[in-house]
Amino acid sequence: MTCEPHPSRGPVHHSITSAGAIAVALAASPALAQQAPPLPQQAQPPIVLPETVVTADRTPVPVDLVSASVTVITAQEIEQRQYRTLNDALRAVPGTTVVQSGGPGKSTSVFLRGTNANHTLVMIDGVRAGDPSQVNGAPNFAHFLLDNVDRIEVVRGPMSTLYGSDAIGGVINLITRKGSGPLKATAFGEFGSFDTFNTGGGVQGAEGRFNYNLAMQATTTRGFSAVPQRFTVGIKNEDDGYWNVGFNGRFGFDVSDNFQLSLFSRYDWSRTQYDAFLSEDPNLREHARQISQRLQADWQLLDGRWKQTFGLSFLQVNRRDLDGEDAINGTPFSPDSRNRGRRWQLDWKNDFRLSDEVGLVFGIDAERISLHARSQFNFGFPPNNVDKSTGSVGGYLNARWTPNEALSLTAGGRVEHHDDFGTAATFRVGGTYAFKESGTRLHAAFGTAFKAPSLDQLFLDFPAFGFLANPNLKPERSIGGEIGVDQSLWGDRAKIGATLFRNDIRDLITSVGCGVGCSTLANVGKARTQGVEAFVELKPWDTFSLRVDYTYTDARDRTSHEPLVRRPRHAIDVAASWTPLPGWIWGAELTHRSGRTDRDFSQFPSPITHLEAYRTLRFTMSYDITNGVRVFGRVENVFNKNYDDPLGFQAPRVGAYGGVRLSL
Helix, strand or coil, rough: CCCCCCCCCCCCCCCCCCCCCCCCCCCCHHHHHHCCCCCCCCCCCECCCCCCCCCEEEEECCCCCCEEEEEHHHHHHHHHHHCCCCHHHHHHCEEEEEEEECCCCCCCCEECCCCCCHEEEEECCCCECCCCCCCCCCCCCHHHHHCCCCEEEEEECCHHHHHCCCCCCCEEEEECCCCCCEEEEEEEEEEEHHEEEEEEEEEEEEEECCCEEEEEEEEEEECCCCCCHHHCCCCCCCEEEEEEEEEEEEEEEEEEEEEEEEEEEEEEEEEEEECCCCECCCCCCEEEEEEEEEEEEEECCCCCCCEEEEEEEEEEEEEEEECCCCCEECCCCCCEEEEEEEEEEEEEEEEEEEEEEEEEEEEEEEEEEEEEEEEEEECCCCCCEEEEEEEEEEEEEEEEEEECCCCCEEEEEEEEEEECEEEEEEEEEEEEEEECCCCEEEEEEEEEECCCCHHHHHHHHHHHHHHHCCCCCCCEEEEEEEEEEEECCCCCCCCEEEEEEEEEEEEEEEHHHHECCEEEEEEEEEEEEEEEEEEEEEEEEEEEEEEEEEEEEEEECCCCCEEEECCCEEEEEEEEEEEECCCCCEEEEEEEECEEEEECCCCCCCCCCCCCCCEEEEEEEEEEEECCCEEEEEEEECCCCCCCCCCCCCCCCCCCEEEEEECC
């Protein structure tokens, strides 16, 4: 059972125990009732259940027994901190860097512990959300709206043993809410700067053996120009608008007490206006449509000791990029580009308890991905057409031994076969040990991971640019680990911790020359990322909490010995929550990012340049007028800081937003 933290707390991390818990009252047994008369209005002492996480071991495990570093962001925190997109929620996660090319809806990259943007696996209700039609196979985080998400689990470190390709840096898992109880309905609306309007609502509940949760969320904004004014002298900046509408549903049916069926559905439509690098482009835009479906069956045997999950998933992402003639850029080189990525996924997972001390998680995953690309070019260049697909199948086993409440050890391995590059094998070991008397906990993990080349890298040529794909690419591989210590003080009123991590990555796919005016891809790159994640958490009063996270990241190219671009060396995040009076919740989030490097693509060859450090401050407020009516507001970028992240794309300036949420 998963327990949510207190509303005034920040995100729950693997290195700490959640402040929230579910109290389960036990009724007195008839035997005790016969021995002594019951005391009026007296209940048995509550049993406090530990916070559990699912993603780190592909099965629910108490957070204190998890060897990996995990951050959990609950639905309460998403609402109270007023996160609207996955971008918003991830910015303050330790070891995580979010880089967005402009305002809402614009292309976004997420770096976990300094690894590449496509080294993180993203899942939504068991569906791998990576876009097979993207250049690196990663999703656009900016399009994920959060109003119906129950929790976000972010696991940092190599996780390919349990999840296969893409999980070099870690796993981000979004889990939607399961309907329960009588019918409940919610709706919200907010308006703010840049003519931004967000709205959404949903219904959820259960009737007999059937449960349901259906929700809608939409956002629209006038936006702003992502091109810094220093690059548009004499040119009028034009706003880049964005709109996104999404529907998602989760439906379940209990066929029997030990067999359940579930259906997860998501539909998203978006339209994004954007600019080219360092250039205003008033008619450059992208239309995107994403469909995600998953049918899942859960079957429990042997009095619940053996739990099986069967899943069939489908994902399709359609993107169309259009550009037309304009006074600034003249005739576009590529007026129409269409890409469609598909993913079929079949998985069978087994969670088997051999005894109270020993548990196994094992299963098989198989997937088939395809790319359909059509691009038109002007100036006499022929169109570019590609239809390619590939597949893989893998098996894994992970064992956990917990001989007592203090010690827990895990070990696992995976073998995966890919149609194009053959077989990849990975392993992972980890453990935790808790000194209950002193409140000290040690944890460590070590393992390997890999990232299969994307279809784009394998097959998508661009003859107009002299670029040729390489169908002989091998997977990128890594080996890494972490070791950390957490300490509770003053009856859990204060907690501190630090984790050291390191990843060595080889066979990185990089661009190389293949002749005069020709380039291709090859597995010649090497990188190393290492650093420390540290935190301090204070809760001096029940109405106030404060958390400070510091991440030091040293990410370097081991060939050139240059820092990897867009990774800040120092990152500090401060989050405070205060409930001064019943119904009121005030929050503040301070973010500091040190100077970092980036490539200046306005010059050739593209030199590495330095970006200045920046700090942003965010305020939130909410007040419950009645039990079902809440008003809220927030101010983003209070300092009105003007900064590029990445180079050539400016971040939003100060903005204010307010709205109301209704619950029935």
